[in-house]
Amino acid sequence: MLSEKQLEILRERRAKVLAGGGEDKLQERHAKGLMGARERLLALFQPDTFQEIATHAKHAAKHFGLADKELPSDGVIVGTGFVDGRPVAAFSQDFTVMGGTLGKMHAKKIVQSMQMALKIGVPVVAFKDSAGARIQEAVDALSGYGEVFYNNVLLSGVVPQIAIIAGPCAGGASYSPALMDFIIMTKQNAYMFITGPEVIKAVTGRTTSLDEVGSAQMHATISGNVHFVAEDDRHAIQIAKALLSYMPSNNTEDPPHQPYPDLDLSADEGINALIPETSSEPMDVQPVIRRLVDNGQFLEVHAGWAGNIVVGFARIQGTVVGILANQSLVRAGAMDIDASDKGARFIRFCNAFNIPLVTLVDVPGFLPGIEQERGGIIRHGAKMLYTYASATVPKITIILRKAYGGSYLAMCAQEMGADAVFAWPTAEIAVMGAEGAGQYPLSQRTQGGRGPQGQSHRTGGRVPGQVCLALYVSLTRLHHRRDRAR
Numbered sequence: 001m002l003s004e005k006q007l008e009i010l011r012e013r014r015a016k017v018l019a020g021g022g023e024d025k026l027q028e029r030h031a032k033g034l035m036g037a038r039e040r041l042l043a044l045f046q047p048d049t050f051q052e053i054a055t056h057a058k059h060a061a062k063h064f065g066l067a068d069k070e071l072p073s074d075g076v077i078v079g080t081g082f083v084d085g086r087p088v089a090a091f092s093q094d095f096t097v098m099g100g101t102l103g104k105m106h107a108k109k110i111v112q113s114m115q116m117a118l119k120i121g122v123p124v125v126a127f128k129d130s131a132g133a134r135i136q137e138a139v140d141a142l143s144g145y146g147e148v149f150y151n152n153v154l155l156s157g158v159v160p161q162i163a164i165i166a167g168p169c170a171g172g173a174s175y176s177p178a179l180m181d182f183i184i185m186t187k188q189n190a191y192m193f194i195t196g197p198e199v200i201k202a203v204t205g206r207t208t209s210l211d212e213v214g215s216a217q218m219h220a221t222i223s224g225n226v227h228f229v230a231e232d233d234r235h236a237i238q239i240a241k242a243l244l245s246y247m248p249s250n251n252t253e254d255p256p257h258q259p260y261p262d263l264d265l266s267a268d269e270g271i272n273a274l275i276p277e278t279s280s281e282p283m284d285v286q287p288v289i290r291r292l293v294d295n296g297q298f299l300e301v302h303a304g305w306a307g308n309i310v311v312g313f314a315r316i317q318g319t320v321v322g323i324l325a326n327q328s329l330v331r332a333g334a335m336d337i338d339a340s341d342k343g344a345r346f347i348r349f350c351n352a353f354n355i356p357l358v359t360l361v362d363v364p365g366f367l368p369g370i371e372q373e374r375g376g377i378i379r380h381g382a383k384m385l386y387t388y389a390s391a392t393v394p395k396i397t398i399i400l401r402k403a404y405g406g407s408y409l410a411m412c413a414q415e416m417g418a419d420a421v422f423a424w425p426t427a428e429i430a431v432m433g434a435e436g437a438g439q440y441p442l443s444q445r446t447q448g449g450r451g452p453q454g455q456s457h458r459t460g461g462r463v464p465g466q467v468c469l470a471l472y473v474s475l476t477r478l479h480h481r482r483d484r485a486r
Contacts, residue, residue, distance in 0.1 A: 017055055017072045021096025029096065032189055035233040037077050037094035040127050040166065043237050044090060045081030052079040054112060059105045064136040071097050074105045075130075078113040080122070083244055086256075089117035092127035095167050099131035102173065106134070107144025114151040121250035123160040125240055128177055129167030145172045152179035157352040160247045164236045165190045165216070165226070181349055182243055182301070184228040184236045185216040192219060192226075220304040224338060227301050242299055246313040246320050248353050255320035255355050263317065263472065279402040279428055282332075285310060285325045285360060288400065292316065292358075298323070301346060306338035307331075308367075311346040316358070317472040322350035325360035326411065328401075335407045336367040337380045344383035347391055356394040356475050359418075363407040365432065384410040389417050396420050396474050399427040420474040 018038070020026065026036050035043065041050055059066065059074050075097035080089045091113045093100035102110075110126075117124045133141040155161055156179065163177035165185040169192040177183050177192070185192065193214035200208050212218065219226035230236035248255050271291050276283050290296040293314035300312035307330035314323055324343055326333035335343075350357055366372070366381055388395070388410070397418040403411065408429060412418045423429075 013056060016070070020072050020094050021098075025096035033232055034166070034189055036096070037092040037100075037127065037129065040164075040233060040237065041077060041079070041081070041090055041092050043234060044125060044240065045083060045088070046085075050079055050081040052077060053116075054078060054109045057105050057109055059103050059137075061103060061134075061137045061140075066136050073097070074103065074109065075100050076102075076106050076109050078109045080113075080116065083241055086244070086249060087120070087122045088125060088244065089113050089120075089122050090125040090127070093130045093167075095129045095131070098134065100129050100167070101131050101134035102141055102144055102148075103134040103137040104140040104144050107141075107148055111147050111151050114148075114155055117159050118151075118155055121159060121252065123162065123244060123247065123249060124155060124180075125244075126161070126163045126177070126180065128163055128165045128169045128173065130173055131168055132171045132173050142172070145175075148176050149179060152176055156181075157251060159250045160244070160353065162240050162243060164230075164233075164240060165192050166233055166236060168192075170194075170196060170214075178225065182227045183219075183225060184230055184239050185219060185226045186230045186232055186236055187216050188232070190216055217304075220302075222305075224302065224305040224342065229304065243313075246299065246315075246355070251352055251354070253354070255353065257320055258315065258318040260318045275400060275424060275426070277426060279362075279426075283328050283362065283401070285327050285329075285362065285400070288360065289314070289323060289325055293321075293323070294318065302342050306336070306342040308333055308336065309339040309343050311343060313355075316475065319472065319475050320355055321358045321475070322346060322355045323358050323360070324411070326362040328362050331367060332364055333362050334364055334367040335381060335384070335410060336372055337375050337377055340377075340380040340384050340410075344387045347384075347387040351387070351391040351393050354393060356396065357388075357391065357412070359395070359397045359412045361397060361399045361403045361408070361411045362401045363404065363411055364402055365405045365407045366410075381406070381410060385416065388412045391417070394419055394475055397422070399423040399429065401427060403427070403429045404432050405430075 020036065020038065029036060055073060057074050059071050061067070073094065075094050076091055077094060078091040080087055082088070091110050114124060133145065135141065152161065161180035163180045163183045165177060165183060167190055169177065169190070171194060174192050174194060191210050191214035197208045197210060197213060200206055200213065216226055216229045220229045228239045230239055246255060268291065271288070274288050274291060289298050289310065293316055298312050298314045300310060302311060308327055310323070310325045310327050312323055314321055324346065347357060366377060395412055395418045397412045397420070399421070401424065403413070409416055414421045
């Protein structure tokens with residue numbers, strides 16, 4: 001039987017660990033609008049469900065003054081808990097403990113949580129807030145990063161991985177979130193880069209700022225590294241919870257569908273007003289998406305980057321779907337390098353985690369230009385073809401207005417494996433638009449209004465008000481077919 005003295009020793013040790021870097025440092029973070037590492041985990045998980053592991057782990061460093069230095073939890077808190085009734089693994093780097101730097105034991109704890117997630121089949125949420133490698137541990141720190149990256153790859157496509165950048169994430173540390181599925185980054189106090197302004201100036205002579213090379217705004221609109229920008233820590237956690245609500249726990253499960261007990265068979269004729277009669281008139285696809293999905297709820301991914309294609313998660317009659325749609329308000333909806341990368345990555349994620357794909361097509365072609373050609377538009381555009389063709393989840397395509405040339409195929413045409421294709425009554429499928437075809441010499445045209453190498457035609461389609469029902473029936477039929485194939 002444990003004595004009271006032994007219990008008191010345990011309580012004292014636990015209190016030191018729970019205090020992290022100390023109350024003073026925690027208050028400094030609160031003054032900046034930041035939460036503590038442990039507070040972030042408690043906000044993510046349902047009350048009283050967080051089970052911490054390796055609480056009393058200690059570093060093994062013996063040099064540079066670290067031998068006798070106490071580092072509570074070695075600067076990272078790891079464990080499991082429940083989010084909306086489902087188990088989730090998570091770790092949170094503690095900047096108040098030696099800047100949240102990564103050493104051998106720090107990395108071992110992170111890897112332990114990731115391996116547990118892989119073993120039991122649950123998502124991983126990572127709070128990144130670290131000054132980088134713990135240089136006092138030299139190569140051991142570098143080795144630790146390698147182990148973390150290796151396990152990021154092992155988990156990829158098996159369980160969902162979400163990174164929340166809530167502080168600095170520099171150098172090698174930035175590769176781990178890049179290997180995960182989604183990155184959420186806070187507007188303030190968070191930076192992510194490989195080389196900072198000082199290194200850039202020393203090597204190139206160019207003067208830059210942290211905002212230019214590593215801010216959330218830059219990564220969300222220019223580099224495309226960040227999927228969501230959050231106002232603060234709590235907002236970032238809300239976004240993470242919203243993402244998890246559309247994902248299965250692992251790649252052997254179905255997404256958390258919430259099927260309606262009764263189908264809504266009523267027509268929605270008001271959707272007709274959202275589609276202009278002429279294909280050349282700009283059209284915002286966002287109202288169309290929100291009209292098709294349940295309660296107008298659409299979680300857009302990468303909203304600030306490559307705006308000519310819109311991707312995100314929603315439910316249709318309770319069924320979780322991934323939506324891709326051309327946005328003609330940006331670059332006329334033409335596909336370019338960034339849009340191809342954005343779409344292909346989203347398709348791969350949905351396919352890995354059994355999420356049906358719904359594609360809304362309004363595309364005039366691939367964006368012409370010397371920058372696009374030299375930038376490798378052929379290589380990047382091929383990613384869309386490859387990911388759609390290789391996807392085994394249900395694929396539903398709706399041609400809203402125009403679908404021209406190779407971009408028609410790149411947006412999941414029937415020939416690229418679409419399980420069901422619907423078309424608006426005024427939809428157009430052609431090698432190119434009428435204006436482009438008119439530029440060809442008369443000798444290259446055929447009779448009857450046909451363009452070069454093909455035929456421009458308008459397709460008859462379902463009544464727009466029946467689109468939601470058609471989508472649901474198709475998804476249900478294809479989902480049952482997939483179940484039988486397993």
